[in-house]
Amino acid sequence: MSHPxxxxxxxxxxxxxxxxxxxxxxLSILSNTVSQAxxxxxxxxxxxxxxxxxxxxxxxxxxxLSAREVAERTAMDKVAVSRALARLVEAGRVHxxxxxxxxxxxxxxxxxxxxxxxxxxxxxARAHEREVLAKLDTEEQQWLTRILDKLLGGQGA
Amino acid sequence: MSHPxxxxxxxxxxxxxxxxxxxxxxLSILSNTVSQAxxxxxxxxxxxxxxxxxxxxxxxxxxxLSAREVAERTAMDKVAVSRALARLVEAGRVHxxxxxxxxxxxxxxxxxxxxxxxxxxxxxARAHEREVLAKLDTEEQQWLTRILDKLLGGQGA
DNA sequence: ATGTTATAGTTACAACTGCAACTAATTGCA
DNA sequence: TGCAATTAGTTGCAGTTGTAACTATAACAT
Numbered sequence: 329m330s331h332p333x334x335x336x337x338x339x340x341x342x343x344x345x346x347x348x349x350x351x352x353x354x355l356s357i358l359s360n361t362v363s364q365a366x367x368x369x370x371x372x373x374x375x376x377x378x379x380x381x382x383x384x385x386x387x388x389x390x391x392x393l394s395a396r397e398v399a400e401r402t403a404m405d406k407v408a409v410s411r412a413l414a415r416l417v418e419a420g421r422v423h424x425x426x427x428x429x430x431x432x433x434x435x436x437x438x439x440x441x442x443x444x445x446x447x448x449x450x451x452x453a454r455a456h457e458r459e460v461l462a463k464l465d466t467e468e469q470q471w472l473t474r475i476l477d478k479l480l481g482g483q484g485a
Numbered sequence: 486m487s488h489p490x491x492x493x494x495x496x497x498x499x500x501x502x503x504x505x506x507x508x509x510x511x512l513s514i515l516s517n518t519v520s521q522a523x524x525x526x527x528x529x530x531x532x533x534x535x536x537x538x539x540x541x542x543x544x545x546x547x548x549x550l551s552a553r554e555v556a557e558r559t560a561m562d563k564v565a566v567s568r569a570l571a572r573l574v575e576a577g578r579v580h581x582x583x584x585x586x587x588x589x590x591x592x593x594x595x596x597x598x599x600x601x602x603x604x605x606x607x608x609x610a611r612a613h614e615r616e617v618l619a620k621l622d623t624e625e626q627q628w629l630t631r632i633l634d635k636l637l638g639g640q641g642a
Numbered sequence: 643a644t645g646t647t648a649t650a651g652t653t654a655c656a657a658c659t660g661c662a663a664c665t666a667a668t669t670g671c672a
Numbered sequence: 673t674g675c676a677a678t679t680a681g682t683t684g685c686a687g688t689t690g691t692a693a694c695t696a697t698a699a700c701a702t
Contacts, residue, residue: 564652589696
């Protein structure tokens with residue numbers, strides 16, 4: 329309210345972005361749609377955030393990781409991981425002990441309850457992925473994999 | 486601390502997700518990386534969130550939209566748009582008036598200052614997009630466009 | 643005309659996130 | 673040794689976001 333400016337006329341000399349053709353925008357929509365669909369599924373069943381699920385997923389694959397290693401593998405920052413772990417440990421889904429030779433480091437693993445959740449959620453997640461890929465034919469799927477490999481370059485793990 | 490469960494042994498019967506090959510995860514990393522790179526640029530120059538930039542971008546293209554229409558075109562929810570607009574109007578970047586025939590609706594447009602920002606940011610955003618696409622050859626670029634068209638189906642527009 | 647339903651937009655609250663500051667343990671090096 | 677610099681992880685705070693509830697206006701249907 330404190331800046332009563334007049335609207336400028338829509339001059340032809342401007343070159344507005346066309347969001348619907350703009351790659352970053354389209355990636356963002358697609359990514360959010362897909363991730364949200366999966367998250368809905370497991371949030372209905374369990375009280376579990378996407379961050380927490382990702383932590384569980386890496387702990388299912390790699391055993392005895394430290395919190396920092398989880399952060400590296402999930403591309404999340406260490407604060408997010410720390411908080412996710414606090415909730416997961418509290419809920420009895422992850423077991424945390426201290427590294428023998430280095431008392432700073434934690435040694436993490438899924439509990440029995442964590443594994444049960446994992447074995448329930450992982451197939452659901454894969455089903456969603458298949459559902460997305462089913463919109464593409466085999467050739468397109470191969471190109472997509474290749475393109476993502478190139479775009480993610482080194483960092484995409 | 487209140488649930489001292491033992492960790493389960495990493496049995497071979499589990500089928501953990503491989504995040505680094507999991508499409509939703511890879512999309513999420515890529516999308517965040519790209520969008521964040523662009524956002525950094527204009528957040529350094531202006532105090533402007535990604536949400537606000539998207540609102541400005543559609544107002545640059547479509548004149549006299551209402552808040553609801555902005556929400557539709559940006560695929561954001563109306564609350565996010567309402568808050569972005571509050572800040573943009575306050576900062577003198579967007580002009581808001583009330584629709585003649587319907588006092589609920591707003592009629593939005595960029596101010597002169599808004600246009601100047603837009604004309605500064607839009608080329609930067611396009612440059613980032615080109616930078617990403619430069620990692621692909623022409624054939625891959627065409628496939629990517631086609632694949633996104635299919636995956637985004639109706640809604641992505 | 644008047645009560646019901648729908649729509650545009652805002653507000654309130656709780657959860658989440660990101661950054662910086664902090665503690666604790668370890669390493670390096672003089 | 674012992675003190676500075678690193679590293680692992682947590683906490684606090686400020687800003688953001690998402691959901692639901694709310695206000696105001698308009699459309700509809702009797």
